[in-house]
Amino acid sequence: MAGTLRRRLAWTALLRVFKPGTPGLGRRLAAIPRMIGATVRGEYDGGSRLAMMAVAGLYIVSPIDAVPEAVFLLFGLLDDAAVAAWFAGAVLDETERFLTWERQRAVTIPGETVPGTGRRRQGYRRSA
Incomplete structure (x- = not known):
């Protein structure tokens, strides 16, 4: 699967x-x-990737992160902004990649419902 579903940079996923x-x-x-x-x-x-996103989310909301804000106001806020932007981009990129994986998987398993829609793939009939 690594060859068919590539990851993009989290930053570019924000624009996509x-x-x-x-x-x-x-x-x-x-x-x-x-x-x-x-x-x-x-x-x-x-x-x-999910583990890295969890760590980034914890970093953003952790009280330990208040120390840089107190000492270096501008730098402390910039690092939070950078981590938050990466986090948002990573979530968007990984969910797009996952949705592509779901579509590919539904095509390769005839008759399986399309995840997230509750509908069966077109062109396939349920066997009696």
């Missing part, structure tokens, strides 16, 4: 969310629980 033809923000956010579940089950290879 507004590009026509890419999944909307609602679809991406709705895919997060499915992505976590597929990763925990070992079906999807997003484990290390």
